[in-house]
Amino acid sequence: MRHLYLLRSLVWILMFSLLITGCWDRREIEERMSVTSLAIDPDKKGYEVTAIVPIPTKIIGGGGGGGGGGEGSAVEVFSSSGGNLGYVINMLNEKTTESIYLGNTQIVLIGEGQAKRGIGPFIDFLRRNPEVRRQLWPVVIKGKAKDAVKVQTNLEQVPTNYIKDLLETGVEGEEIPNFYLGKLFVELSSPARQAPIVNYIRAEKDKYEWLGVAIFKKDKMVGTLEDKAELSVLLHLREQKKGRIITTTCPDRKEEIVFMPHDVKRTITVTDQPQVRANIEIRGEIIEKGCALGFDQKKAFNAIEKQLEAAYEKKAKHLMDRAQKEWKLDIFHFGDWVRAFRPELWKRIDWHHTFPSIPIQVNYKVMVKQIGIESQ
Structure with a gap:
């Protein structure tokens, strides 16, 4: 009898619960x-x-x-x-x-x-x-x-x-x-x-x-960043994204070339001093050029790549100066690397207070896949 009573009670509870459940505050x-x-x-x-x-x-x-x-x-x-x-x-x-x-x-x-x-x-x-x-x-x-x-x-x-x-x-x-x-x-x-x-x-x-x-x-x-080439540097360092096209002068300094990045690889190292070193490797192609380059393909590639590396590094240096002197902010997320890979350094220093005075070096390695060679 006791089991039958419990069974009936359970059935009533289940039936009652069906009546009271639902979204009480539901609105279509x-x-x-x-x-x-x-x-x-x-x-x-x-x-x-x-x-x-x-x-x-x-x-x-x-x-x-x-x-x-x-x-x-x-x-x-x-x-x-x-x-x-x-x-x-x-x-x-x-x-x-x-x-x-x-x-x-x-x-x-x-x-x-x-x-x-x-x-x-x-x-x-x-x-x-x-x-x-x-x-x-x-x-x-x-x-x-x-x-x-x-x-x-x-x-x-x-x-x-x-x-x-x-x-x-x-x-x-x-x-x-x-x-x-x-x-x-x-x-x-x-x-x-x-x-x-x-x-x-x-x-x-x-x-x-x-x-x-x-x-x-x-x-x-506290400010804005509107220079498109410097924004590309920020994307390289912060998100490992390729960024926009960049324009620089030809090796002869007379005309311009336009470089389209395709792939970006980023390596960031933080030392105990502390010091930050960032190496960025970019692969891409020349989509427009106003200068004629000869059939010495290797020499032409090297000249263009060095020119692009210098252009990127110049923009990176200017952006670092703004971040450390004007805004005094780690907009690059270097602090994430310190906290993750140098926990003892993170505990020892106040990163946000120290960041404006930390030496930061950004190096670029550019590899051009297509260039468009002309006879001279």
Whole structure:
């Protein structure tokens, strides 16, 4: 009898549990308003947040270009201000017919003024919000972020989709940093880093232009790096990516040659002094040249390779000077190597305090696969 009683009790418990289970706070996706991008600027109250919401019927209709808030626009723009991001998002909910949903947000546009003031508090909000995807792109906008949502491009109905495509294409080609929100969280949390680099973009009337990267010291922007050759050096050292094409003069110093890198290998050594030595090996091809080179192929290859090595090393030296003297920041992640491979050195010194005075040597080895030989 006792077993029968237990069995009946178990059946009743299972039946009752079927009635009470479920998502108590579930809301259908149609009942929420998907925000594709947020723009954040400084305000006397704290933050001014602009939310961009696509209008599905206009996007499906395939009408004209996107943009912010004109007649025929494919997006709706909502703005609000307040002392913290969570409060402002709640205020935005009062201006919409449905609650704001951040699960589809792809871009967070940060105005340059806000980046210089600091991004820590609202980054903390994004970290704690379970809806926010770690793969979204944080981007610093030259000027005000809210102006960037007004851009009307001919290629995209939702304007900030243009930024996403621009970044994804550059990352796929290994020409710009793959710096998404999750990496920003790691960068701000790691004791060996504390120097995020965030993609830096300018918004114009009908297009966006990738300018380079914004340099941060912890959560505050302290400068920009816009020289494309120096950005390539940064990618070589930091991410072991190939970077962009580089232009230098021919061995006769009269015309120019254009080099396209294909493969990059990086070796970094940290000594006990401490001193950093970085050796970078690049393979690529000449895609354009304005000088005639003779049939002595080996001599021509050597001359071009030496010229390219000198060009890369000159850019590397200038970038090191800026990092150590202007920003005083380890933007190259050398601290990761010290912490991982020289733990006793890491414990002995304050890496971030010592970095500006550490000798750093960067050597390049360039190997040209194709050159294009002409008779003279």
